[in-house]
Amino acid sequence: MYWDQATETMSRDQLEELQLKRMKETLNRAAKAPFYQTLGIADYVIKDLSDIQKLPVTTKQDLRDAYPYGMVCTPLQEIIRLHSSSGTTGIPTVVYHSREDIQMWTELVTRCMYMIGVRPDDVFQNMIGYGLFTGGLGLHYGAERLGCLTIPTGPGNTKRQLKFMKEFDVSVIHVIPSYALHLADTLEAAGIKPKKEFPKLKSAILGAEPHSEETRAKIEDFFGIDAFNSYGLSEMNGPGVAFECPHKQGLHLWEDAFCFEIVDPETLKPTSPGERGELIVTTLTRQAMPIIRYRTKDLTMRITAECACGRTHQRIERISGRSDDMMILKGVNIFPIQIEQILIGTPGVGRNYQIILESKGHNDHMILKVELDPSMFIGDISSLEKLRAKLIRELHDEILITPDVDLCEPGSIPVAQGKAVRVIDNREL
Ligand code: AMP
Numbered sequence: 001m002y003w004d005q006a007t008e009t010m011s012r013d014q015l016e017e018l019q020l021k022r023m024k025e026t027l028n029r030a031a032k033a034p035f036y037q038t039l040g041i042a043d044y045v046i047k048d049l050s051d052i053q054k055l056p057v058t059t060k061q062d063l064r065d066a067y068p069y070g071m072v073c074t075p076l077q078e079i080i081r082l083h084s085s086s087g088t089t090g091i092p093t094v095v096y097h098s099r100e101d102i103q104m105w106t107e108l109v110t111r112c113m114y115m116i117g118v119r120p121d122d123v124f125q126n127m128i129g130y131g132l133f134t135g136g137l138g139l140h141y142g143a144e145r146l147g148c149l150t151i152p153t154g155p156g157n158t159k160r161q162l163k164f165m166k167e168f169d170v171s172v173i174h175v176i177p178s179y180a181l182h183l184a185d186t187l188e189a190a191g192i193k194p195k196k197e198f199p200k201l202k203s204a205i206l207g208a209e210p211h212s213e214e215t216r217a218k219i220e221d222f223f224g225i226d227a228f229n230s231y232g233l234s235e236m237n238g239p240g241v242a243f244e245c246p247h248k249q250g251l252h253l254w255e256d257a258f259c260f261e262i263v264d265p266e267t268l269k270p271t272s273p274g275e276r277g278e279l280i281v282t283t284l285t286r287q288a289m290p291i292i293r294y295r296t297k298d299l300t301m302r303i304t305a306e307c308a309c310g311r312t313h314q315r316i317e318r319i320s321g322r323s324d325d326m327m328i329l330k331g332v333n334i335f336p337i338q339i340e341q342i343l344i345g346t347p348g349v350g351r352n353y354q355i356i357l358e359s360k361g362h363n364d365h366m367i368l369k370v371e372l373d374p375s376m377f378i379g380d381i382s383s384l385e386k387l388r389a390k391l392i393r394e395l396h397d398e399i400l401i402t403p404d405v406d407l408c409e410p411g412s413i414p415v416a417q418g419k420a421v422r423v424i425d426n427r428e429l
């Protein structure tokens with residue numbers, strides 16, 4: 001049941017002792033990187049874990065400013081790999097790994113996969129991008145370490161994905177949730193029943209983008225499988241930071257490798273358990289490029305209750321969005337996931353949607369493009385009008401804005417190769 005029982009079920013006291021020891025080592029190592037030297041990190045003294053709050057935070061901008069080598073604290077000959085974040089603007093953020101870093105990352109990913117029941121006799125199809133993006137190689141190394149037959153398809157080419165899944169009797173897939181929904185659409189359009197086509201398929205690992213509980217349920221129902229939420233970011237290796245156990249009540253964040261805080265994004269003061277805030281993470285084992293108090297911008301909540309699985313590493317709630325993704329419309333703060341929850345949970349609504357923001361005079365205006373199930377286009381048009389009215393009503397109750405709802409046929413909204421583009425902001429500044 002456990003990949004590494006001693007670590008996964010370590011008592012909280014032992015775990016915190018380990019964290020403190022690793023935190024001190026991390027500070028010593030980080031002090032060799034030009035960026036942290038400038039911050040005078042060597043002068044900070046950590047006596048207990050709460051002292052972490054005295055340390056400066058590190059932002060994505062800091063990583064950019066330190067580009068290309070300002071965060072590295074080991075000689076280049078000890079570094080064997082770099083990865084870069086998927087951000088599309090400006091200078092990329094680059095993260096460097098030593099051999100030990102890659103081994104530790106692999107260990108964490110293997111631990112996650114084992115936790116959800118992946119075993120050496122599984123056939124694993126990895127539909128997430130290889131290359132600079134961390135999703136592909138991260139899971140790839142973990143699956144191989146576990147001993148699975150690993151198929152590195154990467155993203156896209158839906159026909160081939162489905163063919164491989166069928167012909168190699170794939171049992172586990174790793175997929176971006178929006179792409180899983182696209183696969184479902186494609187199968188449905190071809191009248192293919194997933195349980196018949198892929199009798200061995202048992203689980204999907206969903207990662208790389210925020211998705212709602214409703215989206216998970218839709219994927220699980222359609223394919224007849226279990227789907228597990230996988231969270232990570234390239235600054236913290238990539239996948240393998242936090243992952244759902246079979247109980248699916250939040251994601252265990254591996255505290256032997258990372259120290260996490262949840263803070264108010266404005267004041268950076270810790271939030272109380274049960275209160276949502278920004279996740280801040282410190283690497284505890286990274287050799288080549290330790291990162292101290294990284295501001296992820298991801299919003300979540302700490303779950304302190306013990307988990308029925310016996311793992312002692314605390315859980316975080318599924319990420320509800322990035323503080324960057326928050327849209328402010330007519331003064332109201334809205335996250336795309338609030339809209340997704342309503343859409344995906346409504347019968348008749350399909351699996352893809354897009355939010356378009358425009359200026360109407362001096363006002364903000366939202367147009368919501370929503371793909372529908374093909375069955376909605378057969379027969380009575382009044383059912384479309386009823387659905388539109390229902391959506392507008394429920395959306396207004398949730399986000400206090402009355403959007404225009406544009407009901408479209410399946411396949412009319414483009415599907416991204418990587419993370420879905422949910423919001424297009426055409427507003428004038
Ligand atoms: P990258 O560094 O390009 O891999 O992107 C990392 C970002 O993707 C994170 O900071 C999150 O915003 C997002 N992300 C990754 N996994 C998840 C997940 N399971 N749920 C929500 N957001 C995620």
Ligand code: ZN
Nearest residue numbers: 245307309311
């Ligand atoms: Zn658990």
